[in-house]
Amino acid sequence: MNAFALDTTTAPSDETVKAERELLLRVDNVSLSFGGVKAITNISFDIQKGEIRAIIGPNGAGKTSMLNVINGFYHPQEGTITWQGQVRRKMKPYEAASQGIARTFQNVALFKGMTTLDNIMSGRSLKMHRNFFWQMLWRGPAEKEEIEHRRKVEDIIDFLEIQAIRKTPVGRLSYGLQKRVELGRALAMEPDLLLLDEPMAGMNLEEKEDMSRFILDVNQEFGTTIALIEHDMGVVMDLSDRVVVLDYGKKIADGPPEEVQANQDVIDAYLGVSH
Amino acid sequence: MLYDIFIDPFVQMYEMPDFFLQVLWEGFVAGILYALIALGFVLIFKASGVFNFAQGIMVVFAGLTLVGLNENGVPAYLALLLTIAVMGVLAYGVERVVMRPLVNQPEIILLMATIGLTYFLIGFGEFVFGGEPKQMIAEQLGLPTGSTAFEMGERGLIILQHIDIAAAVIAVVMVAALGVFFNKTRIGRALRAVADDHQAALSVGISLNQIWAIVWFAAGLVALATGIMWGARSDVSFALEIVAFKALPVLILGGFTSIPGAIVGGLIIGFGEKIGELYWGGLVGGGIESWLAYIIALIFLLFRPQGLFGERIIERI
Amino acid sequence: MFYREAGQFKTSYKADQALLPILQDRIGLAVILLTAFVLIPVFANDFFLTSIMIPFLVFALAAIGLNVLTGFCGQLSLGTGAFMGVGAYAAYKLTSIFPDANVILMVLLSGVFSAAIGAVFGLPSLRIKGLYLAVTTLAAQFFLEWCFIRIPWLYNYNASGAIEIPRREVFGVIVSGAEATPIARYFVVLSITAGIAYLMANVLRGRIGRSWMMIRDMDIAAELMGIRPLQTKLMAFAVSSFICGVAGAMMVFFWLNAAEPSSYSIRLSFQILFMVILGGLGSLAGSFLGAAFIWILPVILKFVPGLMGIDMAAETVEHATFMIVGALIIFFLIVEPHGFARLWQIGKQKLRVWPFPY
């Protein structure tokens, strides 16, 4: 979808190649606090185009807050965020969406009153432009636009293998399927950066395998850059190109999976060694 | 024009201090009465999350029952006891017929159910007691009815109605009693537990149904007190139900779950609308009281969406 | 058995996205339209038209208006009555400023004014949610009602303080004022209501309708997907108020003939809210069902004692009606909190599997 990303459809494994790649997003010295409580303290890291970047850490480490900062839902008190080479001003979440950042949520945040199809169609909202007048008439431009986007959505439905639940209200779906629909909804936005907040939480092994496959496919076929939060270390190590580790709102490690795995601070954090 | 808006009202307040004090007193009394209605809402919302629209009609219904019984020859104090019993039956009935089957429904559905209850009580109340306004039997209940005037300066005069003083006293007593009830009794603690978390309360063996019947009964008692007080000020009629809407801006200011909030909110609205009407209302032809309270609440909400006593909301995903 | 979509295959997205993809539904709608446009005008008497059908259609339209805001966009409003009043007063002013203009056009145009006012009172919705918002819409209700009394210009300085609808013709047929026949009024009201219902059905199934439902179901997620909350909510307020305004204008022009400010009081707001909730939040068909229940049932109940030979005083009937309607509201909320629309869905499901229970 992204012209640049499409050129690099095969995921390069070589470190040097990656370093040369363009930066998509850079977080510099970001701090965030609620009242007196510090959620994030002075964190810096970057996300490169085309990679799968994992953010890990124990509960309460500030991972979700970090995602919320990236897509404009929280505004950090300090630090800057650079998006595609430009320092980002303070902005609204919907502006982040229009810049090409999509996400899924830790606790599924689907539109419960709508069907699977409508949920995924809602991801196309930004790409549809027919105004109220045409919508009222329906016949003609509005219908044409709707069909055009329906085609794209059907591609996503095929890709995620959820054809059978197309017209089911999402409230009635199992948790695993809901997560899949949510991924579909984010994909429908054709994002440059896809943020996944615990995409595999609460899933069984088969579901996790399916989800991993979808994530890799999205990254490789569409070339979408992905930042994900996950607790399942096995999954993280297998999927991600680089990992950043947070603990108590601070960054304690950053690097390729195998390097991070060996880091003593990380091991301490996970084992709960007192500070 | 600017003079009329920004200076003249204050000049007036200064020049006629007795009148200003009288306005404050009226605002205080109105505020107490609004607060009493709001208190009924708060009790039920706290324990069950139901926004009880029927509180207004419960005020009318309680007042009507009291007066209606008395008209039919029941002595005043016995009528009061019987009315309390009727409110108890009503609370039990509401819990059985309305609350229990609707448990865990979204708040708008519960709100609608209480509006349905309002319709039912209007029809039932008029059917039993007739639609005529009735005189509150304040004297028979031993409530003071006279007034006391204080001279102030040369022409100054402040008139305090004894019934208003009684209303203030009763309101204070009720709030204190509710405070003791909530904090010191077993049922009160159970009630607070329910307010915090239904599931958790259930799991430690608190009966939700019992609690709900009790809060509806408590709200019924508050309604009865309000009905007596307001009835003594004008009279008991179905038009009173509309006055009860005033409790809504009070709730907004005070928050839906805070008893002190209801009192403070009631006073803010009471003072605000009396002072607004008397010193600024004339500029636009008067009668602004019908909406001033709502506008005050609206403006307030724009700056503090969580209400006076609510905690700052941090949105999470 | 009777209601079956099996075997009805769709070969294009266009057919699949049609308003009523199932044949039986299309037949049902055709029967309803035939009844409304042909059978009722031919067979109904004046009372049925003026006291049942016209108010029913006016209320159904108002319920659609409120449903857009509350049912589809999730913003609870108690100011419907006032927004309807804005439409009525605007239409009245328009027809007195342009006495020769087409009155139906003026009624539709009046919606623009109520839409503007509605959008202004929708502004707080950005920060205020749920029941709190409901109470702030009461501010709109009471403030506007006060304006209807206090701004004599709105009612052309009539000594009576009310608006009275003059006679107006459209294509040689008298449609408003005392001389307008019930049939003529009925056709105007029916056409406007059916037309707006159709247009809204289109809006609601497209991008804009979806964006409202996104806000309703999960406003934060909607915002993170690029929906601008303020714009979307204000649009819902405007569209909803437009429809309510048109309904309010129709109410006085084609039904009541004259209106005092108290005609657009808080009671009207509640009446409409009942219709929406009992009919089903987020359902156009539900708006019609809810309006039918709340308006028609009490009218009919009044006739019952007389027909059964019971001599009941008029006020006793009224009391009984209040009690029955109140009890039925609670009853239906308990049986099906999602309204008649959901009951209808369940009924259809039953028909689908009939004669087997599951």
Next chain:
Amino acid sequence: MRNFKQLALGTAVAAGVGLSGILTSAVQAQDANYVPLLTYRTGPYAGSGIPIANGMHDYLAMLNARDGGIGGVKIEIEECETGYNAQKGVECYEATKGKGAVVYNPYSTGITLQLIPKAGVDKVPVLSMGYGLSAAAVGNTFPWIFNVPDTYWDGASVVIKYIGEQEGGLENLKGKKIGYIFLDAGYGREPIPLLEQLAEKYGFELLKYPVPGAEMQNQSSQWLNVRRDRPDYMVMWGWGAMNPTAVKEAVKIRFPMDKFIGVWWSAGDDDAAAGGEGAKGYKALNFSGVGSDFPALDDIKKHVIDAGQSSTDAESVGSTLYNRGVLNSVIIAEGIRTAQELTGKKVITGEDMRMGLEALNLDEARLKELGLSGFAHPMKVTCEDHAGSHPVFVQEWDGKKWRQASDWIEPMTDIVRPLLEAAAAEYAEKNAPWPARTEPCPN
């Protein structure tokens, strides 16, 4: 739950029965004169509506019981509950119109306004006795509307005249302050133009205190304003629950009650009684008899109330609003009788009734014959003047009951009439094309 099911089932059956009733509702048997009474015994205005409804019903029922109706034909009385609500008013009108109604008494300004243009089209006169649209007194513009005996403007002029009398002459009003507290609706706003004109003419200051409909029972602000402004007199145009609250508040701020005068709709017994001892001296206009000391009222007690055909208790016979209802029915009955005489028909139509009302002449002799001598001022309707600007009197509350406190006072017809003419012309112009009068004049 089962009870609920039964309730639902019962309602469904009832609805079915009712629906079939609507579709088959037949025209009434044509051996009676059908008089629908649009009343309200429910809602916020029930306090004023109930005694009036009782009075209207009981007098007509008495005629049926005592005389077998009017001119040998029974009166078919049907009450329809409006709840003072415009929606239900129209519904009642439509439901009863087809049964051959001869006259309508809407008892609500809002419903009257809705019926004014319809009356001429449906050929059924509207009798709005002392309320409704003042301009309707101009019979040439409104041949179908009757508002005997007086319009609000007549009433307002009488109040000022009475105050003038108290002050020893209208010229002494100069520099006085007269407060006007009113229900903030068309009803209460209507007298304002006349009062303003009189204020200019006689040099008094008019202070206005509007009471919003929703705040009827919450008037402390208005009365605080009264306290601050210290008017010499207070005039009230109230209705329903507004009246007793206002009287109470006036007592509370210690306003001199003998300088507080209500219109005839603020003259209810309950209204004044609400003020208790302190309300002594409260005054109100009236045009229907005070007390129950009239032969016709005795007949009502005998034939209707004691016979158990009414929901009235015997004590409330003779209360102001009850008597008002009786007077309303007297006018209806006399209208029917006059129509029967004019047309020679026994069962009359709305058109006949219009003629009958227009030829109404309720003189002293006739009142005596009815057993109502002194119950009302003799009244006469002409084709030009459907109100007649008849004299009214002032009554005073003595702490227990009303007693007449003045003679009959003539309204200031010279000022009121031109205003009425102008208002009627304006109405016709705003509602153009307003039909010109074609109905013949029976006089």
